[in-house]
Amino acid sequence: MKHSLIHYFFQIILLLMISLVVGKCSESPTEPERLCSLQIEIMSGNNQKASSYEYLAEPLVFSVKNLTSMPVSDKEIIISVIAGSGMAENTRVTTNNEGIAEVRWKTGTGDNQILKAVVEDEEGLTADVYAIANSDIIFETKWTTGLTFYRNFTEPTEHDGKILETNNFLIFSNGGSDNNKVIFAKIAEEHLFQVMNKFELASSEELGIHKLNSETKIKIYAHTSTNQPGIWRGARNYGILFPSYGSYGWIEMGLKHEMMHMVELLLTGPENFVGASVPSWYTEGIAEHMSNYTAAYPRQINSVSQLNSWISNHNNPLTILNFEDIGNESANEYYNMFGVVVKFILDEKGLGKTFAELKEMYRDIEISGNFNQSFENKLGISVDSLTENIYTMLRSYFSTQ
Ligand SMILES: [Zn+2]
Incomplete structure (x- = not known):
């Protein structure tokens, strides 16, 4: 079924336009973002390992605070496992007087074990945090807006305005769910970690990615369309275009192919890669x-x-x-x-x-x-x-x- 498409999959698009000045985007949403008045974080229990269908040794402990960092008591946290077929002991837990609540998590199978915890404020705005298990990466997530994904370096590509920022990636989409973006980012972080290990890179800073500088991160545009081929675009504004759903197995492998293109681009330096006649x-x-x-x-x-x-x-x-x-x-x-x-x-x-x-x-x-x-x-x-x-x-x- 995918055969006719695969001709065009994993093709490199590398345009010789790096000297082009990229203009400021005028298409991103400009209205001020309303912030959830709550914040949730993981105090302990993240990044544990367990065999399939066994509880992690320690519970996940969450802390809920208001925007002035005061603990919020008696607040319900909604828990769901979004990847890896595991199970949380409770789907709802409530914070104590110190704004703390905990839950036990039984992991499932597969490379991506992700648990989501969400709180909602009185205006219905939500804050979320994601725990992972059976992994060696650090996975921090943040929702952001006002950034642009350029197709062909200069064409701003419409997106849903809700961009997921993780340690090394910015995930754009034309309407993929929050969970889909999070799973996508987790897969991408995992692949980058593995490729970096192969090349003995201790930190993504060696690739020019800086945790505190969003613009240095690798952009992935996750299309909610199965017809969009997997493609990466190099040089300035490097990014990957990829289908956002379908078989996760296929996405995992395909994204890893594209990740290798991205790493070689960054290892060489985008400005050096173009014109070096890499066959x-x-x-x-x-x-x-x-x-x-x-x-x-x-x-x-x-x-x-x-x-x-x-x-x-x-x-x-x-x-x-x-x-x-x-x-x-x-x-x-x-x-x-x-x-x-x-x-x-x-x-x-x-x-x-x-x-x-x-x-x-x-x-x-x-x-x-x-x-x-x-x-x-x-x-x-x-x-x-x-x-x-x-x-x-x-x-x-x-x-x-
Ligand atoms: Zn390729």
């Missing part, structure tokens, strides 16, 4: 490798005979420099092969290169201004030589597996 075979290959073959799942080419049959009716993958070079062939098949080439580059039984070396390669692009040059500088093999010998190398790689 499709590499950038799509690393994105497919990191996401365990999203566009081209499952990986098709694992043996010499599969390789031979691929060679008989395709071009050398390393000659695909731009998406358009794929022509009328199946993009899936090429993406698959790109992923295989990158796997070979990184595999100990292949070229045995490391993520640390790839990181140095990205950093080197700032100096060389050219992908092929930096590839040779930091990986010790020229792209020309790799192109010439790739089939021989892959044959020998597959035959030793």
Whole structure:
């Protein structure tokens, strides 16, 4: 069903327009935002771990205060588990004299365990906070407004005005629910954390993201449309466009593919990435490798005979420099092969290169201004030589597996 779309999925759109001055947005809502007169925070119990369908060892403890930070007693907190099929012991708890209430949480299955706690003030305005479990990330959420998502760098894209800000992301949507935005952000934070670990980045500040500066964060526009392809747009105002619902499994993998594009852009520096002629075979290959073959799942080419049959009716993958070079062939098949080439580059039984070396390669692009040059500088093999010998190398790689 998704087959006709997948041709266009995970394509990079990278326009050479970084010097364009982006004007101030005039389309964002300008009316003053009414603030909920309550605030809720997690005092303890966040970020615990437990096996599926077991209670976390400690309860989640919430504190409710008014805007002058005085505790609010006898206030009802509404509890719901929004991801991970777990269960809270109570769906409503009430704060004591110190403005504190607690609840026990039994986690479920899957990578994203998220519990939501909401309070409502007398005017019906709400404040919320989200706890997570079985994760190593820090997940802080804040609703904000007045920011703009630019499509093609200069076109402000209409959105619902309720933007979710987390540690490293801004989640826009054309009408996705609060829960959907929160789940999306959690997935994105998780992926970024994993990619950063691979590249041994201790902090997202190394990518130029600063927690207290919203404009440095990665923007994701979560479309409430299943027809919107997954796409990232680079350079200034970097962002990812992605469907906001459907199969979470598919979204998780697809978003990870796009996240890899975003990380390489930020590792290199957006202003250096553009113009460095990063070829499709590499950038799509690393994105497919990191996401365990999203566009081209499952990986098709694992043996010499599969390789031979691929060679008989395709071009050398390393000659695909731009998406358009794929022509009328199946993009899936090429993406698959790109992923295989990158796997070979990184595999100990292949070229045995490391993520640390790839990181140095990205950093080197700032100096060389050219992908092929930096590839040779930091990986010790020229792209020309790799192109010439790739089939021989892959044959020998597959035959030793
Ligand atoms: Zn891609």
